[in-house]
Amino acid sequence: MIDKRASKYSFVGVELPPVVRRNIRSMAGYKPGEQPPPGSMIKLNTNENPYPPSPLVEETWRNLDYAKLRTYPDPQAQALRRTAAEKFGLKPEQIIAGNGSDDLLTIGVRTLVDQGEGLAYTDPSYSLYPVLGRIQGARGIPVALGSDFQLPPRLQKTIADVPLLMLARPNAPTGTTFPLERIRQLCRKFRGVVWIDEAYADFAEDNCLELIDEFPNVVISRSLSKSYSLAGMRVGLAFARSGLIEEMMKVKDSYNLSLPAQKLGEAALRDEEYMQNNIKLIKAEREKTSRALTEFGFTVLPSQANFIFTRPPLPANEYMEELRQRSILIRHFAGERTGDFVRITIGQPEEMRLLLEATKDIIRKMT
Numbered sequence: 001m002i003d004k005r006a007s008k009y010s011f012v013g014v015e016l017p018p019v020v021r022r023n024i025r026s027m028a029g030y031k032p033g034e035q036p037p038p039g040s041m042i043k044l045n046t047n048e049n050p051y052p053p054s055p056l057v058e059e060t061w062r063n064l065d066y067a068k069l070r071t072y073p074d075p076q077a078q079a080l081r082r083t084a085a086e087k088f089g090l091k092p093e094q095i096i097a098g099n100g101s102d103d104l105l106t107i108g109v110r111t112l113v114d115q116g117e118g119l120a121y122t123d124p125s126y127s128l129y130p131v132l133g134r135i136q137g138a139r140g141i142p143v144a145l146g147s148d149f150q151l152p153p154r155l156q157k158t159i160a161d162v163p164l165l166m167l168a169r170p171n172a173p174t175g176t177t178f179p180l181e182r183i184r185q186l187c188r189k190f191r192g193v194v195w196i197d198e199a200y201a202d203f204a205e206d207n208c209l210e211l212i213d214e215f216p217n218v219v220i221s222r223s224l225s226k227s228y229s230l231a232g233m234r235v236g237l238a239f240a241r242s243g244l245i246e247e248m249m250k251v252k253d254s255y256n257l258s259l260p261a262q263k264l265g266e267a268a269l270r271d272e273e274y275m276q277n278n279i280k281l282i283k284a285e286r287e288k289t290s291r292a293l294t295e296f297g298f299t300v301l302p303s304q305a306n307f308i309f310t311r312p313p314l315p316a317n318e319y320m321e322e323l324r325q326r327s328i329l330i331r332h333f334a335g336e337r338t339g340d341f342v343r344i345t346i347g348q349p350e351e352m353r354l355l356l357e358a359t360k361d362i363i364r365k366m367t
């Protein structure tokens, strides 16, 4: 609808025609983590995997038939979904593939939440959720986590009429998890859909996959960006009962996964052993880094992800800036609940050694 009350608008200094929707004009948009020129910084800011994708992915990449790029990819990503179905013990009809799991989150919001309805999400959590709600014209309903970053006890009552609740397990940016039994109870009591974003589940002690069989109102999304080192290829998967998947298939872009993404995603899923080995290395480094930072006086939350969320013994943004001056990038999320913390992605052992060395130097200088 054209807003006739103004003929033009200004947003960050750019004039916009009056047809741009009010929600869009008034929002800032999602801010992805910084991507500096390759090799210029130690990059511990976007939770990428520090190891390359599996050799099987490399071989598939080399054997891709370039002439095939002339044709559209399979709109249903059937081979990828069949491979995922075998691996996760589901049927292909219970799986939808996405251009990264962000694409699936978008599809979920568009499928489940009407304009003016509520989209609930835990706070703090992945900052994309409220942005997707704004774009859809939904009412964002943040659900404040307790002081221990756990779900509040009467959550299902406070969001009783909301069609969709999004939560990340393990959570981001905290890296903490919610007990599986608590999630099960939530799924049982909540009438809307519980979307469990398991982008980091491969780094955790357990996951919620079994809930797909138990409840019709559960969606689980997974990412191949983190554990499978495929952030640049953009592959995600979501699991649910087949009826819900069928509805989401109507909403997705027709060709939402490129041909290379489908092929390389499939290859990555087939090399479980390689992925698990990298997970082992990352977890070992996560524990080592957590212990060392604790000794430096940092508060480190118990992490089940490939990053740690930690409160330094100096202002968090100053610590981040000091690291940046030493060519190390980490992430700080301003805000009441998160502003005292920083999020540090777990890199290779040498990168973490340099982080700890720089931290020691900063602590000596600043405290």
Ligand SMILES: Cc1ncc(COP(=O)(O)O)c(C=O)c1O
Residues within 6 Å of the ligand: 046, 047, 099, 100, 101, 102, 103, 126, 168, 171, 172, 197, 199, 222, 223, 224, 225, 231, 235, 236
């Ligand atoms: C909680 C969470 N969900 C989803 C994503 C997006 O992952 P993908 O690369 O699969 O779009 C991220 C990325 O950082 C994330 O932190």
